[in-house]
Amino acid sequence: MTTAMTSGRAPRTPGSAALVRLVAAREAGTRLRDRNFLISSAFILLLLVGVLVFQIVLNSGSDQTRIGVPTDDVRVAAALEVQSRALGIDLVVERYADEEAARAALAEGAVEGVLVGGRGREPALLVESGATPSLLTVAQGAVASIVVGDQLAAAGVQPQPVPDVVVRALDPQVDAGDERLVVALIGTALLYGLLVLFGQFIAQGVVEEKSSRVVELLLVTMRPWQLLAGKIIGLGALGLGQILVVAVLGVAGALVFDLVDVPGDLVGTVVAVVLWFVLGYAFYAAVFAVAGSLVSRQEDLGSVLTPTTLLLVAAFIVAFQAAADPAGAMATVTSFTPGLSPLVMPVRSAAGQAAGWEVALSVAIMLVAIAAVVRVGGRIYAGALLRTSGRTRLREALRAERA
Amino acid sequence: MLEFDGLHKSYGDDHVLDGVGFTVAAGSMFGFCGANGAGKTTTMRIAMGLVRPDAGEVRWQGRALDDDARRRIGYMPEERGLYPKMRVGEQLAYFARLHGLDAAAAGRAADEWTGRLGLGDRRRDAVEKLSLGNQQRVQLAAALVGRPEVLILDEPFSGLDPVGVDALAEALLEQVRAGVPVVFSSHQLDLVERLCDSVGILARGRMVASGPVPDLRQREAGRLLRVVVPDAPPGWAGGLPGVRVVAQQGGDTLLELDADADDQQVLAAGLRTGPVTHFARREPSLVELFREAVADEGAQVAA
Ligand SMILES: Nc1ncnc2c1ncn2[C@@H]1O[C@H](COP(=O)(O)OP(=O)(O)O)[C@@H](O)[C@H]1O
Numbered sequence: 287m288t289t290a291m292t293s294g295r296a297p298r299t300p301g302s303a304a305l306v307r308l309v310a311a312r313e314a315g316t317r318l319r320d321r322n323f324l325i326s327s328a329f330i331l332l333l334l335v336g337v338l339v340f341q342i343v344l345n346s347g348s349d350q351t352r353i354g355v356p357t358d359d360v361r362v363a364a365a366l367e368v369q370s371r372a373l374g375i376d377l378v379v380e381r382y383a384d385e386e387a388a389r390a391a392l393a394e395g396a397v398e399g400v401l402v403g404g405r406g407r408e409p410a411l412l413v414e415s416g417a418t419p420s421l422l423t424v425a426q427g428a429v430a431s432i433v434v435g436d437q438l439a440a441a442g443v444q445p446q447p448v449p450d451v452v453v454r455a456l457d458p459q460v461d462a463g464d465e466r467l468v469v470a471l472i473g474t475a476l477l478y479g480l481l482v483l484f485g486q487f488i489a490q491g492v493v494e495e496k497s498s499r500v501v502e503l504l505l506v507t508m509r510p511w512q513l514l515a516g517k518i519i520g521l522g523a524l525g526l527g528q529i530l531v532v533a534v535l536g537v538a539g540a541l542v543f544d545l546v547d548v549p550g551d552l553v554g555t556v557v558a559v560v561l562w563f564v565l566g567y568a569f570y571a572a573v574f575a576v577a578g579s580l581v582s583r584q585e586d587l588g589s590v591l592t593p594t595t596l597l598l599v600a601a602f603i604v605a606f607q608a609a610a611d612p613a614g615a616m617a618t619v620t621s622f623t624p625g626l627s628p629l630v631m632p633v634r635s636a637a638g639q640a641a642g643w644e645v646a647l648s649v650a651i652m653l654v655a656i657a658a659v660v661r662v663g664g665r666i667y668a669g670a671l672l673r674t675s676g677r678t679r680l681r682e683a684l685r686a687e688r689a
Numbered sequence: 690m691l692e693f694d695g696l697h698k699s700y701g702d703d704h705v706l707d708g709v710g711f712t713v714a715a716g717s718m719f720g721f722c723g724a725n726g727a728g729k730t731t732t733m734r735i736a737m738g739l740v741r742p743d744a745g746e747v748r749w750q751g752r753a754l755d756d757d758a759r760r761r762i763g764y765m766p767e768e769r770g771l772y773p774k775m776r777v778g779e780q781l782a783y784f785a786r787l788h789g790l791d792a793a794a795a796g797r798a799a800d801e802w803t804g805r806l807g808l809g810d811r812r813r814d815a816v817e818k819l820s821l822g823n824q825q826r827v828q829l830a831a832a833l834v835g836r837p838e839v840l841i842l843d844e845p846f847s848g849l850d851p852v853g854v855d856a857l858a859e860a861l862l863e864q865v866r867a868g869v870p871v872v873f874s875s876h877q878l879d880l881v882e883r884l885c886d887s888v889g890i891l892a893r894g895r896m897v898a899s900g901p902v903p904d905l906r907q908r909e910a911g912r913l914l915r916v917v918v919p920d921a922p923p924g925w926a927g928g929l930p931g932v933r934v935v936a937q938q939g940g941d942t943l944l945e946l947d948a949d950a951d952d953q954q955v956l957a958a959g960l961r962t963g964p965v966t967h968f969a970r971r972e973p974s975l976v977e978l979f980r981e982a983v984a985d986e987g988a989q990v991a992a
């Protein structure tokens with residue numbers, strides 16, 4: 287029997303999936319129009335752009351060295367180039383007509399140093415105020431090679447070209463590992479920030495429903511777990527979207543501006559961070575939601591969120607410790623501890639200290655923990671939702687579930 | 690037919706509901722009366738699945754209410770609740786969807802109800818920007834927007850001004866005419882009397898009276914007698930056997946007669962004081978029924 291004045295098909299019973307989807311869409315839609323959310327998103331992106339720009343400046347500014355040579359004698363210029371290649375220094379040799387012109391270029395800042403008298407008895411490296419070690423080394427090496435070559439020629443020895451030394455790395459991981467570690471730490475910091483941010487969003491949303499009493503109207507149409515799942519999934523999709531944007535932009539930026547040596551490692555680490563975000567988010571979202579459900583006013587939220595926030599802060603600190611000592615007992619234990627592992631394990635594995643089975647085990651432990659939190663937390667949440675006066679104790683909530 | 694059957698509920702040692710039961714016919718309006726703390730809200734929350742009863746059940750069309758059936762009920766909780774920062778139109782559409790309407794139908798229903806309840810130009814405003822009276826209208830729209838088969842409203846008239854009361858009453862009567870059974874609780878007995886086909890009176894968790902208003906009147910009718918004797922002194926009827934004076938203002942006297950009292954004796958006593966300008970049995974008002982029922986209950990409890 288439907289009402290006479292509203293025409294159209296009779297309402298249909300929405301299934302669990304439909305209800306969860308409705309809740310999730312509302313949560314995401316509300317946040318997308320929320321100023322705090324937009325500001326925090328913009329902030330994270332700005333931070334990322336800042337890091338990229340910083341890296342680019344660092345990379346381009348430090349490497350290239352320009353040296354002036356006041357002669358058209360090819361031997362000095364050639365010796366400088368050979369030396370710079372041998373030493374792995376990015377050197378540009380500028381040739382000037384005479385010493386006067388070279389000095390002028392130095393004064394203008396077009397070159398960092400000018401090598402004069404390179405073939406004579408008294409070679410000199412003219413600089414503005416001080417010579418960088420790389421500049422001095424190149425100049426010294428070039429002069430030495432010319433002098434030695436001349437002396438050998440004078441003694442009648444025909445110098446054979448010196449064979450290039452082939453570099454053979456015994457532990458190729460060490461250097462690349464550093465880079466991965468930096469990426470993992472940036473990722474961990476991002477993960478920490480997003481977990482705190484979205485945890486707050488979830489808890490605030492739960493309290494808003496309680497304090498406005500709208501929760502009673504909602505629970506008439508759905509079960510507490512459906513409401514909880516919709517909230518977590520809706521906000522989680524936003525969080526995942528945000529971390530994916532950051533990941534894609536970060537990786538793309540790093541590749542385009544050639545900031546990393548081993549792109550494969552970078553991508554691997556970023557993917558790991560994103561996956562750990564999903565696990566960490568599921569865990570913390572449930573915990574934050576349950577904590578939020580225990581109070582009825584936003585003002586009381588701080589007190590119930592403190593333990594969880596502290597756990598996150600601890601995880602963050604431990605993750606940085608782990609970067610310094612990834613093989614230590616602390617890093618090892620915490621990388622398996624639910625709640626800590628999402629921040630610690632990416633660092634440990636980026637440092638090359640976690641075997642595949644260890645990561646798998648840690649993920650499995652985390653999944654079990656999430657299942658437990660969702661199960662127990664869901665009961666607490668259900669029991670506490672309709673207690674809209676004051677603060678609910680955990681035990682009360684567990685007992686009161688739909689009483 | 691909506692049936693509340695043998696509901697019991699205790700919180701600790703506090704027996705909040707003690708066998709509450711009544712029925713509401715399709716297309717009828719049921720007024721649920723009772724003092725504060727009588728258990729009205731608890732009864733309604735049991736129907737909505739928000740409170741689990743210790744015993745008893747609520748049935749709709751012969752079947753115990755489950756989650757799916759409850760989605761066909763429009764509900765207004767005693768503690769009003771809406772998302773304060775969500776826009777009126779979007780909010781109503783959201784509730785309509787939770788009740789099973791598809792997106793297009795939900796949008797139309799939200800438009801329709803905001804229009805009909807005079808909120809047409811507030812659709813895009815956040816609920817918190819509205820006056821309390823308008824928020825109450827949105828609350829009602831939230832109960833109606835899902836095309837309910839049943840309406841359960843907890844104190845829907847409280848906090849409304851007379852214009853709002855009339856608008857709400859009209860909306861509810863319209864639903865009733867369309868065949869929807871409506872249950873609402875209220876303190877305003879005159880309103881219940883005016884609107885309802887049946888009433889239930891709850892006192893301390895027990896139904897002390899329930900049924901169609903005329904039946905209840907019948908049961909109590911005949912006990913009240915109004916006599917207007919302009920020249921009579923105060924207490925003129927006090928000594929008559931089986932007669933109790935309920936009220937006397939000037940000569941306008943309301944008497945309650947025991948079943949075996951003789952009304953002709955009352956008339957004779959009146960005539961002895963002078964002219965009798967009015968002499969008639971009177972049907973009790975709902976207020977009187979309510980007082981009566983609650984007083985009886987009190988006496989039983991005291992006994
Ligand atoms: N969750 C609860 N815990 C303990 N007592 C409750 C709870 N809910 C209601 N009560 C008690 O039940 C009684 C009936 O309350 P209620 O149903 O709200 O009455 P009404 O709506 O008729 O005013 C009151 O005495 C109230 O204190």
Ligand SMILES: [Mg+2]
Nearest residue numbers: 729730731767
């Ligand atoms: Mg009440």
